Amino acid sequence: MARRSALTNPRSVVVIGLGRFGRSLATELMEDGRVDVLGIDRDPALVDELAGTLTHAVVADSTKEEALRQLSVHEFDRAVVGIGTDLEASILTVSVLLQFGIRNVWAKAISESHARILTQLGAHKVIRPEHEMGLRVAHLVRGRMLDYIEFDDGFAMVKTTPPAPMVGQTLAQARLRSQHRVTVVAHHRPGEGFTYATPETVMGADDVIIVSGQIRDVEAFSSIV
Numbered sequence: 001m002a003r004r005s006a007l008t009n010p011r012s013v014v015v016i017g018l019g020r021f022g023r024s025l026a027t028e029l030m031e032d033g034r035v036d037v038l039g040i041d042r043d044p045a046l047v048d049e050l051a052g053t054l055t056h057a058v059v060a061d062s063t064k065e066e067a068l069r070q071l072s073v074h075e076f077d078r079a080v081v082g083i084g085t086d087l088e089a090s091i092l093t094v095s096v097l098l099q100f101g102i103r104n105v106w107a108k109a110i111s112e113s114h115a116r117i118l119t120q121l122g123a124h125k126v127i128r129p130e131h132e133m134g135l136r137v138a139h140l141v142r143g144r145m146l147d148y149i150e151f152d153d154g155f156a157m158v159k160t161t162p163p164a165p166m167v168g169q170t171l172a173q174a175r176l177r178s179q180h181r182v183t184v185v186a187h188h189r190p191g192e193g194f195t196y197a198t199p200e201t202v203m204g205a206d207d208v209i210i211v212s213g214q215i216r217d218v219e220a221f222s223s224i225v
Helices: 020-031 044-050 065-070 087-100 112-121 129-142 176-180 213-223
Strands: 013-016 035-043 058-061 078-081 106-108 125-127 147-150 156-160 182-188 206-213
Touching: 020 035, 020 044, 035 044, 044 058, 065 087, 078 087, 087 106, 087 112, 106 206, 112 125, 129 147, 156 213, 176 182, 176 213, 182 213, 206 213
Parallel strands: 013 035, 013 078, 035 058, 078 106, 106 125
Antiparallel strands: 147 156, 156 206, 182 206
16 A cells, blocks of 8 residues: 655655545645655545555544554645545544644645634645635636636736737837736746746737736736727
8 A cells, every 4th residue: 555654755744635626636745746645535535546545544533543554644744635524523633633733734625614713723825725726716607818817916927928018019018017917927928938028028919928926916907808
């Protein structure tokens, strides 16, 4: 079931809860080739499915401190709790991991109240996959955005195409910072790779640009026709 000890690798991650989210995350981490993954779930069927894929896949009750200690979970630096529907198990598991002093505890939440409790417990990062994907898709649908990444404090970066009125202009001529409060940080022309944008970069109709700024500003910019 185990190919090698995850604890010999400083990049090791423990993933607790091997449902759709946990399974997808764990297998993607293994694809990297440099990360060892210990997967834990109470369901033997889920563990059996991943036994030949993850470095370790183990049946255990993650709400029990002793069970996790026996698996050396307390020695990991990074843990992801993918338990969703069983709120009690999610909360208790996160609590145990934090008591261990694990430096990076990520946890999945299925509702705003669940996320609030996990945050109050001290989880370092709380993820709401379905909610966040819905927000991301909504942003993409609104304008010409090809991709969208939102950061803290209302800041975002978007992949988009130049607005028609700016095609043929240099970035300096378009005066994006003063007129639209956004910055073009990278530029891609068909047949070429992405390059850093400069004031002399000319925007073409078929180009792709990476734009950064406050959410409301990048959304407004990507809606210009």
